[in-house]
Amino acid sequence: MTNVAFKKPLETYREDFTYSNSEKAIKRFPFPYPEDQYMYSVNMEYHVRGETGSIYENIFDVDEHYLSEMEERRIVLEKDPNRFVTLSHMDLHQWDVLELLMESFAQDYPKYFSLTKDGDNWVWENHPLGIKQSFVFGDKSTLPCEPAEYITRQAQGDFVLMDQRDNDLYADTAMITCAADWSVPFDLGMSFMEWHGPVPLAHGMGVFERALKYLLMIRLGQPVRRLNWTLTINSRMDTSPEVYHEWGHERGSITPDNVGEKIHLRVEVQTLFRLPRSNGMLFGIRTYLISMEDLCKNPEWAQRMHRVVKNLHPEIMDYKGITRYHKTLQGWLSQFDQQ
Amino acid sequence: MSTNFSHTARIIRADQVTPLIKHFSFERVDGKPFSPFSAGSHVIIGMDDGTESHKNPYSLVGSSNNFMEYEIAVRLDSTGRGGSLFMHNNVEVGSEIKIGNPYNLFPVYKPAKKHLMIAGGVGITPFMTYIDEMDLTHSNFELHYSVRDFENGAFAKELQDKYPNQVNLYIQANGIMANFNEILDNQPLGTHVYVCGPHQMVADALRIADEMGWPVSSVHSEEFKAPEPGNPFTVKLARSNREINVRSRESLLEALENADIEIPYSCRGGACGFCKTEVIDGEITHRDYFLTDAEKASGKCIMPCISRAQGDHLTLDI
Numbered sequence: 001m002t003n004v005a006f007k008k009p010l011e012t013y014r015e016d017f018t019y020s021n022s023e024k025a026i027k028r029f030p031f032p033y034p035e036d037q038y039m040y041s042v043n044m045e046y047h048v049r050g051e052t053g054s055i056y057e058n059i060f061d062v063d064e065h066y067l068s069e070m071e072e073r074r075i076v077l078e079k080d081p082n083r084f085v086t087l088s089h090m091d092l093h094q095w096d097v098l099e100l101l102m103e104s105f106a107q108d109y110p111k112y113f114s115l116t117k118d119g120d121n122w123v124w125e126n127h128p129l130g131i132k133q134s135f136v137f138g139d140k141s142t143l144p145c146e147p148a149e150y151i152t153r154q155a156q157g158d159f160v161l162m163d164q165r166d167n168d169l170y171a172d173t174a175m176i177t178c179a180a181d182w183s184v185p186f187d188l189g190m191s192f193m194e195w196h197g198p199v200p201l202a203h204g205m206g207v208f209e210r211a212l213k214y215l216l217m218i219r220l221g222q223p224v225r226r227l228n229w230t231l232t233i234n235s236r237m238d239t240s241p242e243v244y245h246e247w248g249h250e251r252g253s254i255t256p257d258n259v260g261e262k263i264h265l266r267v268e269v270q271t272l273f274r275l276p277r278s279n280g281m282l283f284g285i286r287t288y289l290i291s292m293e294d295l296c297k298n299p300e301w302a303q304r305m306h307r308v309v310k311n312l313h314p315e316i317m318d319y320k321g322i323t324r325y326h327k328t329l330q331g332w333l334s335q336f337d338q339q
Numbered sequence: 340m341s342t343n344f345s346h347t348a349r350i351i352r353a354d355q356v357t358p359l360i361k362h363f364s365f366e367r368v369d370g371k372p373f374s375p376f377s378a379g380s381h382v383i384i385g386m387d388d389g390t391e392s393h394k395n396p397y398s399l400v401g402s403s404n405n406f407m408e409y410e411i412a413v414r415l416d417s418t419g420r421g422g423s424l425f426m427h428n429n430v431e432v433g434s435e436i437k438i439g440n441p442y443n444l445f446p447v448y449k450p451a452k453k454h455l456m457i458a459g460g461v462g463i464t465p466f467m468t469y470i471d472e473m474d475l476t477h478s479n480f481e482l483h484y485s486v487r488d489f490e491n492g493a494f495a496k497e498l499q500d501k502y503p504n505q506v507n508l509y510i511q512a513n514g515i516m517a518n519f520n521e522i523l524d525n526q527p528l529g530t531h532v533y534v535c536g537p538h539q540m541v542a543d544a545l546r547i548a549d550e551m552g553w554p555v556s557s558v559h560s561e562e563f564k565a566p567e568p569g570n571p572f573t574v575k576l577a578r579s580n581r582e583i584n585v586r587s588r589e590s591l592l593e594a595l596e597n598a599d600i601e602i603p604y605s606c607r608g609g610a611c612g613f614c615k616t617e618v619i620d621g622e623i624t625h626r627d628y629f630l631t632d633a634e635k636a637s638g639k640c641i642m643p644c645i646s647r648a649q650g651d652h653l654t655l656d657i
Contacts (some may be wrong), residue, residue: 087450089449089450090449091476092377092449092472092476096375099375138475163449163450164446164554165446165448165449165450211551213612217605217611217612218372219440219442219605219614220376220440220441220442221374223346223441275377276374276375276376276377276441277376277377277403278377278449279373279377279379279380279446279447
């Protein structure tokens with residue numbers, strides 16, 4: 001059984017940025033680079049369970065930041081309720097996701113979550129957040145909000161529910177409060193290609209055609225995952241375009257003295273699940289943040305990080321918003337790569 | 340992709356619902372519930388009669404809200420390769436079968452404003468779960484169901500009794516034929532049409548929809564084929580340096596499986612794309628719906644579930 005030492009007092013992802021990783025969290029961080037050079041690829045693998053203690057031990061990872069991240073989500077939604085959006089044909093998808101998350105949580109973390117079913121009469125308990133909810137599965141009026149909003153307010157990471165039709169996937173429901181610079185109210189209803197339109201280079205490489213074909217064939221009970229990454233200044237989860245004025249300028253604040261503390265590697269563990277009732281897909285985007293300082297405690301990671309940053313294609317650098325502080329970061333990282 | 344069957348199931352009901360169609364209900368032998376599934380899903384059923392094994396796709400027909408049981412309806416095809424014959428003659432209450440997870444190649448178009456279903460004969464099966472879902476979600480739907488005679492109309496009476504305003508039955512023996520021009524005319528904007536039934540009926544409906552100017556994206560049909568028998572041939576496996584004979588009644592996929600070679604699959608009817616295999620040498624008779632015309636012309640890949648060698652040999656890159 002998984003035990004989690006939830007961080008208390010709650011950490012912040014804004015203003016004073018008290019977020020930090022314990023030794024344990026640093027050790028299990030999903031370092032994303034298989035090589036010294038980064039390039040886009042269809043880097044997908046089955047989302048199978050990993051070693052005890054790893055972020056892949058459970059279907060959905062609940063870690064020490066759980067309570068803090070849920071509070072951050074509450075703050076974002078309070079300021080901007082449009083970070084959860086859904087279209088009217090997505091009811092079945094929403095119930096699918098509610099069931100998937102509740103069942104996985106209850107199975108993997110029985111100490112913290114429980115789900116009791118009596119036909120369609122369900123009781124959900126979330127002990128860390130102090131929630132006990134009785135409701136009728138399939139009857140929205142028995143929940144305080146939309147089913148997908150309800151459950152994703154209790155699950156770390158962002159979630160997009162995709163409808164599959166016309167041999168394509170449409171982003172038709174989403175809970176996005178920790179976006180790496182993309183806007184869900186803007187992207188709502190977009191097809192897979194439209195949604196990925198801004199990504200440089202990969203279109204010409206045929207990455208998205210192959211990825212879409214692969215995703216369309218994902219089967220029930222055989223979820224897949226991939227890693228994506230970018231860099232973020234400070235431990236800020238909400239780097240969405242809606243609040244660009246709050247964080248965009250921070251890219252200009254990097255000096256050789258604050259690189260280690262301010263620049264964070266931001267890794268998304270992206271998971272894709274076929275949804276049983278709706279034939280749709282759940283796209284989970286679980287974000288992990290680590291400061292350069294903490295990352296570089298691991299000499300292998302530090303050396304590779306330097307090489308990846310040094311070799312980064314200028315277009316990817318621009319797309320990820322790294323250009324402005326690239327030289328400073330590379331200079332700082334070079335201390336870990338003397339070969 | 341794993342090709343293994345997910346569960347062993349036991350038949351708990353087997354009813355002859357028409358002279359040609361047998362309706363089976365089954366449960367997991369481990370007593371656990373099946374997965375929920377989406378309307379239009381099929382499952383692969385694995386049968387073994389001792390000498391031959393069959394793996395056939397069947398639409399699920401039961402309620403998508405009862406996970407303790409799955410249901411299928413099997414039409415006897417006396418000219419086929421034996422799977423349906425086995426289901427009719429050898430599978431009874433208490434028999435055990437293998438079953439894979441549901442997969443959907445004929446999904447409901449969720450944003451449609453109205454769902455117009457055209458069924459013929461055993462083509463009613465995917466619409467059983469469609470109607471169940473549409474009832475549940477209070478969607479606007481209409482079914483036009485053609486049968487040879489009332490006796491051969493599987494589920495016709497129960498559908499008519501339950502949805503008298505939405506179900507239109509056409510009994511050909513009584514001279515009542517579905518007129519696709521009339522059915523497809525004057526439908527409200529945002530209607531999607533779904534067609535499932537005998538090949539000629541599907542082709543007629545699609546042609547008329549096209550002539551009437553229906554957008555291609557609003558017209559859906561279930562395009563499943565059963566593998567047809569063909570000439571026997573030899574297949575060489577380049578990487579493992581093996582040679583396997585494909586008999587006339589078995590598909591290339593079945594021959595590979597019988598030689599303990601695992602190929603991923605889902606529909607076994609040339610539609611899903613899972614079993615696509617690279618070909619190094621030999622002429623191919625393509626019978627699938629999946630490969631593009633360019634891929635077929637290149638001669639470099641085959642869907643072994645349904646396509647065969649044109650000549651007496653093929654060399655595969657496996």
